[in-house]
Amino acid sequence: MKTLLLIGMGPGDPEYLTLQAIDAIRRVDVFFMLEKEGRGKDELLQLRRAILSRCLGDKDYRVVTTTSPPRRRADEDYQEVVQVWHDEKRLIFERLIAEDLGDGQCGALLLWGDPSIYDQTVSLAADLAERSAGGLALEIVPGISSVQVLAARHKIPLNRVGESILVTTGRHAETCDPAEIGNAVVMLDFNASFQRFRGQDMDVYWGAYLGCPDETLVSGPVDEVTDVLLETRARLRAEKGWIMDTYLLRRRGGSE
Template sequence: MSTELRHLLVIGIGAGDPDHLTLAAVKAMRRADVFFVLGKGSEKDSLTQLRRDILDEHVTTPYRVVEADDPWRDRSQDQFAGYADAVHDWRRRRADICEELIREELAPGQCGAFLVWGDPSLYDSTIAILDDIQAREVVPFAYEVIPGISSVSALAARHRISLNRVGRPVHITPGRRLSESLPNDDGDIVVMLDAHESFQHLAGSGIWIYWGAYIGTPDEILVSGPLDEVSDHIRRVRAEARAQHGWIMDTYLLRIHPDGTEG
């Protein structure tokens, strides 16, 4: 039995624009022998294909792509007390799949990689899953993380705004916790993973919203303005986009302007 250690790379590949790849990401991709992809069903085949397009363009060394189905997750609990349990159960089953892929598809001494949308440190489960697998001590490996451009950074860039204002903090929250973050007179709020359009309950509050979906892709949609004026428009275009593509990834910044105007 080989005593060589398997090595894994968790590579941030940006919010969707292939040009978001950093030089560090490209160099890391060229080190990998195997790329692991967890598919999310036919509705999101375009995301898997975009990964393959990125590999075709940037990796000149021989490599294999190994795909597996991402396990089903109970999203009915997203707004309720069972949310954490549902996520932990999903991550455990995801770890089972990844552990098998690493054991069966990555030989000792080889390098494998996971291509992660945005930045692996921000609302992504890959790092936690690899930590779980390591703790099981069944398949020994080492791993490193290569940061990427997050959807939050890309959102600010596309709207040509700064995430923070002078001397003020920025709060990042999932949509289901937005109500706990308001009122917030000391900074601005970035909202991610908001499947329930939590912003609609804030209309009339004097808040500006900078919203974006499919950021960095040809399907990108951007909307900004006073929330009470653009909330219905965002909900409408969001519903139309979801119906057209079968899925949606969106992020937004909420900003209170003390003088009532756009900053």
């Protein structure tokens, strides 16, 4: 039997690894890394390699790197585009397990933050394990998420007394009625949708590259800091070639 581990590695800093994640990393024979296209891809791989170096030192292990399929941004049906993208990734995982992982060996993917939050690798790997007829065992190791780090960095709780917290996507924030949002963490926001919430009496707590050496934080009333945020995001993306940010939108007037 082969074993595949999906290990939550936190938002980038090796110190955010849990003890369980470190123990899991030390069991692994082969680490699979999917390389994204575009400027900045080397830095993303280096963060993973730094974690392995920190945890494993001189221990013998292999790293197998392959190209991650791009997701189309055409004006097509969103669900269909994502389904095609997931099918392509599933085939890549299937090939890696078949060709680069021997019987009795343990392979792993290091996933940003926690594998359960907006990362469908869990679903793809679970499907492969189910179809393997007992040939592939799957284990999930949870990790510290950027959501947790965001709250810690801004020194705020995620929810106020008696209040729920919504974790959603930029796609939803870009299209919903702003009045629907009272207390929400927004992830995967390509189009800086926080700017839609001007005039809503809301505060924003924003962070980019959370847990990394170049972590950047901005907070304040949406009406006052939107222009600063837009400039900051554009500058960081231009400098690094990529940006990974998360933010909390909070309507004023709730119970602290």
